[in-house]
Amino acid sequence: MVIPYKKSCFDNAVEEVRLRKPHMFTKVGESEKRDAGQIRGIIVEQHVSDYLQLKYPNNYQNPDNYHIWHQPCNHDFKLAINGRTIKVDVSGPKADVTYGAYAMKPSGCDYHIIVKVIGMQSWNNIDYNQGFEILGVVSGANYVVNLNITTLEPFDVWIKRIGL
Secondary structure (H helix, E strand, C coil), X not given: CEECCCHHHHHHHHHHHHHHHHHCCCCCCCCHHHHHHHHHHHHHHHHHHHHHHHHCCCCEEXXXXXXXXXXCCCCCXXXXXXXXXXXXXXXXXXXXXXXXXXXXXXXXXXXXXEEEECCEEECCEEXXXXXXXXXXXXXXXXXXXXXXXXXXXXXXXXXXXXXX
């Protein structure tokens, strides 16, 4: 499933990085590559969150650290479904265009939505205008450093299975 690029999501991501950057303790080090990773992750998250918030407005909930820039959080948003709340993380590609967790990634998230940046050739060569493709979903317990994307649960199957 493809999510088109939205300038408003990009602009929101730029502003969020500006406000969160001084507090992003899990992503240490100052370099052009690290900075690119921070903005790339939040651009991806903003697009997926926007899509789900518009499609499922009655189920979508902001993360626990919404607009609390200094507070870390293990999820990007929550979904309230049939009396239960699940925590969801959005995970885009790493700098080497592979997928999976990184050192010091906060744990405790129920699901990770794995997303391809369609226009990403390398960490410093990205055309966000091409949009984003949801590759699938993995449970928190199965989210590992070297994720095999051929084993992901298809997004549409996951949506139905969780009751949306």
